[in-house]
Amino acid sequence: MTLRPINRDLVAGVDVGGSKIAVLIVDAELGVHARHAIPTAIGAPGTAAQQIADAVRATADEARIDVARIGAVGVGVPGRVDPVAGVVSLAVNLGWRWLPLRDDLEAILGVPCAVENDVRAAAGGILERGVLGPIRDFVYLSVGTGISAGVVIDGSVHRGTRGLAGEIGHIVVDADGPRCPCGLDGCLETIAAGPAIARAASEAIAAGRRTALATTGNSDAAAVYAAAAAGDSVATEIVNRAGRALARAIHALVMTYDIERVVLGGGVTGAGLGFLRPVLSELDAMRAASELAAEMLPPDIVEISADGREAGSWGAVSVARARASREEVVAREALA
């Protein structure tokens, strides 16, 4: 006997970003029925749930799926989330504070919903889908507008006492580095996150340095990685500095948690090999210098997420599935 009605055979995972909402609709075997990324500026907290619900409906409509088949919705949000209360405590980049997103969404969609931090959701998704095979100790390191880590220890997502475990973007890596919006100087994010790479390029241009970036007038992180790949020396310097900082952060994560794998994801990793090469090169240098580093950083210690830009929405799918299976347990107990 299945307790999930046949018309509720799908779940939706929603990855909420600063400039887009990405939706995946999958079945119980994780077969993809629809995927859609809607470029949209997420609005004020009051309209957020409606925007997310609209995105889910638009994704279903586009794939000619009856939205009534969706039995649960999981949402990943870049910020602090209390998944038990279903509340986004603080999402700086979205301008949300104490938003009861789960209840708002359930009121609109009429199905069980759940909310989680996007990076932690992605780590949980990698775990649930067995993307890394038997590996049960790993970190999903997201490098995008911010930098943070979703940590899986012994097959469980590690949250920490305040739900902030893995917030390594604000670890100081260069005390003489740029001032971070958090107030400290030289946080990892001020050197290796997307906006930091873009800012370093702007500063180089403003300082009159010769670089191809000055003529394109475009210096977002992707453009800087592209220029570096094309041999631009200023861009190369910037991406090498970011790569060094990330490699040391990876080393620090491995020395602290003693994990088996660091999976890299997030917008900046979209530069692919251009992103990875400076990281690998610094890891090589550390291995060559130190026997201990060589042991702790085996050649397969890092990989770019096989999910590419969908690590977040796959994570949100896992959040939805976990919620749906809790519902099922409750339903079963009510029947028993």
Place this chain on the structure above:
Amino acid sequence: MTLRPINRDLVAGVDVGGSKIAVLIVDAELGVHARHAIPTAIGAPGTAAQQIADAVRATADEARIDVARIGAVGVGVPGRVDPVAGVVSLAVNLGWRWLPLRDDLEAILGVPCAVENDVRAAAGGILERGVLGPIRDFVYLSVGTGISAGVVIDGSVHRGTRGLAGEIGHIVVDADGPRCPCGLDGCLETIAAGPAIARAASEAIAAGRRTALATTGNSDAAAVYAAAAAGDSVATEIVNRAGRALARAIHALVMTYDIERVVLGGGVTGAGLGFLRPVLSELDAMRAASELAAEMLPPDIVEISADGREAGSWGAVSVARARASREEVVAREALA
């Protein structure tokens, strides 16, 4: 019915250091029956078990305790330990490699023995004895000849995939810092461990800087902290640099693990307030600069271990108790 014979009512915890062996003998209620620290250079691997057994016997004899009352012995060793195999894989400062210390000790003493990394043992001891009350997420940060962390997450000691979780002494904190014996430059240990503090003093003296340390001819870490407390400016500069690095390491541990407390122990913390003040002062500066740091580093985030120099031997006591209770389970199952 008690399965532990009445004449096996005590356990011994042994903390093995580079220059001393410290022994605690306690009863089932953790009442101390004997404590003894034997200043001795621990010898070659072949004599290590005998030296430890002798230290246990000497401690019992001194307190006029029949050594036959000791039902289990736990040993904490500064190095890599495989507690399941009972083997010390590598203890650099003791010159041990693949030493089957547990079996060697059991052959001499004839009672169940167990071996664990000293810092991890200390963390487990703090947990078992409830030293921090209800806190179940904390780090025991040992600052001595080396620096490493024993990590307790959700009431369990976290080992990591290679048993090396918490080896943060070899995280790079200043890429332009001194060369570390591990091969990397500017590891935390090269700035804040005891030998690093002593070396910084020697270098200042060799460079002809005016400091009281030059006249005493003694520049171990304790002497440097004493000189700083007496107002010596060179010594103050050295301990402030160490304190800053430790404060940043504490911040990094909290941001990574999201723990509630960092308990400081190890030889260097013997300098007490002189040790703690520069650490607290840097933590204050981070709190003042950053709202996030202020939230993550509440005023009670750090404390010096209440066990003082006995954190290691109390940890070894817990290792012995865990071994004894496993024996009891086995005995009970054999009887059943």
